[in-house]
Amino acid sequence: MFLFLGKNLYYCEEVPGAEKYFIRSLERYLRSPLRLTPEPFCFIQEGMNFLRRAQVMYHQRPDAVRESCEERCENNYTMTMFFLAQAYGALQKPNLSARFCCETMSRQLESNTSGQRSPEIKERDPFDPKDWIRNCCAMSDFFVNEGMFWTAEYLLHSGLVMCERSQEMAGMEPENLAELRAECLRDIGNMYATRLKFARACSECPDAWEEVWRGERKKAEADAASSVPDEGTRLCFRVAADREERPPEGGEGPILWDKVFPEVVYLEDDEAQDNQLAEEHEATDELKDYEEDVLSVEFFVLFVLSKHPDVEL
Template identity: 20%
Template sequence: MATFKEYLVADGYAKFSAARKLETEDSKNDPEDDPFRSKYKARETYGEIRTALKGYINDDAEDVTLTRFLAVLDFYLGINFTDTEEIAAGEEHLMNSLQLLEDQKYEREVVNVYQTVLNHLSILWSGRRNFDKSMKYLKQAESLYKKFKRDVGNDPYTVDEYFKPDESDQSDIAAISKARSKHFENTYTLTLFYIAQVYALTEKKEDSAKYCHVTLQRQLDSCTYKADEWALNAATLSQYYITVDMYHFARHCLASASLIFEEAASKEEDTDEDTKEQMAQKRADIDRCWAKYGLALLEASKDYLMKEVEDAREGVSSDDHNADVKDGSNKFSLSDSETGRSEEEDDDSSVILDIENCKTFPRFNLEVTNHEEKVTDQFVRDFSEARGVFLLVQTRLNDAKRFYVVDGHCSDYIQIIQDMSKAYKELAFFEMDMDRQCKMHKRRVDMLKDTLTGLNPKYYLLVCRQIIYELAETYSAMVDLKLGIMEAEGRGPNPHSVKKINTLAQQSIAQYNAYLESLKDGKPDFPDEFHENDVRPALVAMFCLGRLYSKIISPEIPYRLALMKKSQECYQFVETYCNKHPEIEGRMVNELSISREMVVLLPLKMEKIRTGHL
C-alpha cells in the first residue's frame, strides 16, 4: 500500500504548489467583480489534498508526521478563509491546526509552525477588536519561543518547508540550519511587533514602546527590515519618549531614523512614481517627528525654568529640584541584556523588559553622532540655546511642507502651520526684549490669519475654531506685552501706545467672540450645556473677554463704565454656568474664583466712578 509521502511526491506537492501560485500570484489579477476567484480555486485544491491525506491516517508509523502535514493544511486554509473575509471558518481551521500540533509544539519540526499559527490567531482576534484574546495568543507565542530556545535549541522547521519535495543533500545542512534559525527569529520578531501593536491599541503606551524598541533592534541586528518603514517606525517611537521627557532616547531614535532613511533614499532613483510618492510622505513624516521633538523640548525647558522660579520663591533648593528632574527623566531605560536577544530567559516571564531594573539605554547599532549633534537633548536655558532648537523645528517643518501642500493635504498643512506658530510662541518665552517678543507673536498672527482665510468653516469647522482661539490668545499676549513695555518705560500712556493696545485688545475680543459664536450653531443663544470638549475652552474664552474689556484704555467715563459692564457680564456668565453645572467647577478652579470675586467688586468700582470717587 502506498504511503502518504508517496502520494505527495506523485501528486500532492504539485497540487499544493499550484494552489499557492493561485493565492500569491494569480489572485492579484482577479477581476473586481470576482476578487476572490483564485483564492476559492486554491481552497478547493487544499481541500482535495486534505481529503487525500486523511485516507492515510491509519498508517500508524506515519501518523505523527501526517498530523503535521494536516495541521499545516489547516493553517493555509485558515489564512485562505480569513483573506476571503470568512473569519469564523478561518478561526476554525487555525484552531484545528493548533489542536493537531498541541502535543508536539516543542518539537523542532513543529514549534515554528505553532508559533506562526498563534501569530495569525492574534491578528484574527485583533481584527474583531477583542484585544485581550489577541494578546493571549501572542503571549503564548512569546513563551513558546523562550522555552524552546532555553530547553531545545535552534533551527526549527519552517511552515514553508512542508509540501515541498526534499531536494537537499548533506552539503546543504549548514545553509538550511542557518535559514531555519533566521526564519524562527523573524517569526518571533513578528510576535513582538504584534504585541507592540496590541498594547498601542489598548492605550498601554509604555508597554507598546518597550516592545516596539525591541522589534526595531531585532530587525536591525538581523538585517530584516525595509529601510523606509524601519525609519518611520523609529521616528514614531521617538514620540513616546518625548511624552515621558526622555529627550536623549527620543533624539537617538530620530537620528537613527534619519540615517536609515538615507539608506532607502539612496535607492529612490530606481523606483516607480507611486513608491517615490510614498517615500516623500515618509520623509515629511520623519521631519514632522523631528519638529515635534524640538517643540516638546522647548516647552519642557520653559516648564523647567518656571518651576525653578517657583521653587526659588518657596525656598526649595536647586539640588532637590534637579533630583526630581533627574528621577523623572530616567524612569524608563533599557539594557542590552533586556532587548530580547538573550537566550537564557525565564519562560514564566511574559515580559521581555523589566522596566524597574533597567540601567542603560540600548542604542541601536548605528553611528548616528552626526545626526544627534545637530540639536541638543538637554533643557535649554536662554534665548541662544532656544533659538538653535527653534531653527531645527523651522527647517524640518518647511521641509515637511514640500510634501504636505495646502492643495491635496490641507489638514496636514494646517497642522504644520499650527506647529510653526507654536515654535514662535515657545521661542518668545526665552526672549527678554518685550518688543521682539511682540514681533514673534505678530509672525504667528500673520501665518494663522493667512491660513484661516483659505478655510471653509463648513468643512473645517473644528480647525477654524482652533485657529480663531489661538489668534485670540496671541492678540491677548501682545496686549500684555505692550502694557508691560509701557510700564517698563515709566511714563504714562501716550496716544500711539494707547491706540495700539486698544486695537490689539479689540482684535483679541473679536476672535474670542467669533469662537463663542461658532458654538451657537447658528442659533441666537448659547446652548444650555456646552459639549464636553467645548465647555472649558468656552468658559475660559468668556473669562478672557472679561479681562480684555478691563484692559482697554479710555478717558471717557461712559465708555469705561460700558466696558466694565461688559466685563462684569462675562464674569457673571462663568459663575452662573458653573453654578448650574457644579460638576465642572473642578476644571475651572482659578477662573471661577476670580470671576466670583470680580462679580462682586466691579459693581462697587463702577459706582465709585459714577460718583467721582475714582
C-alpha cells in the first residue's frame, strides 16, 4: 500500500510525500521474512531509490527470483542503469555516466531483439531503433573525445548495423532511414579523421600517446582519491518530510543485513570499473601486435597525405 501511494504521489509531482511512502514501504519490506521471495523482492527492487543498493540486489538475486520473475527483474535493472547514467552525469562523472548509458543501450537491444519481452511490455514501452541509432552516434562523440577510438568505432558500426537490419532485429523500420545511415557514415568518417590526427600527434610526440590512450591522466586523481578512506553509505530511513522521529514501520526485531541487503554499500567497485574502461583493454601480446599494425597503417596514410598537402584530414 505504501509503495503504490508513493507511486501515485510521485506521478502527481508530490516528490517529498512520495519519498516518505517509498521509504516506509522499503523499511517494511526489509523487515519482512518474505523479502527474498520473488514478488516482494521485485517490489523492493522497483521501489529502491538507492541505485547502488539496487545494483547489489540484482547481482545477488536468489534463484527463486531468477526462475519466476526474471523478466520483471531485468526490466527493473535496466531502469536502474538508466537512472545511474543520469545520476553520475549530474555528479560530474562523465566516464561512469557514459558507461551506464552504454550498458542501458546494450540491455535495451538484447531484450528487444531476443524475444525476451512480452507483447504487453512491448506495447507499453516500445523500442525505437531511431533513438537507439542516434544514441550510438552521441555516445561515440564522447569516446572519440576521450581518445577511446575503438569503443567509438564499435558504437558507430553498431548503429550502422541497426540501420541495415532494423526490420529484422526490431520488427520495424524507422522513418528517415537513409538520413540516419548517412549520419552514421559521416560520424565514422569524422572518427577516422580524428584518429589519424591523433596518430600524427603520436608520431610527432611518441612519449605522449601512452599517457593519453591508456587513461594515465587519471592516475594522479585516483591515487589522491585512494588516500581517503571510503566509509560507504549506511541506509537511513529518515526523509525530509519526517518532522520528528517516528517508530519503525511494522515487522518485529531489527533488520537482518546480508549480502543481498547490505547495511553499508561502497562505490569503489564502480570507480575501479571506470578506470578499466578508460584503458579500453589490458594489452596482451596479440593485441599489442595488432595495435602496432594499426598504427603502421595510420602512419602510412599520414605519409601519403604529407605528399598531397591539398588533402585535409
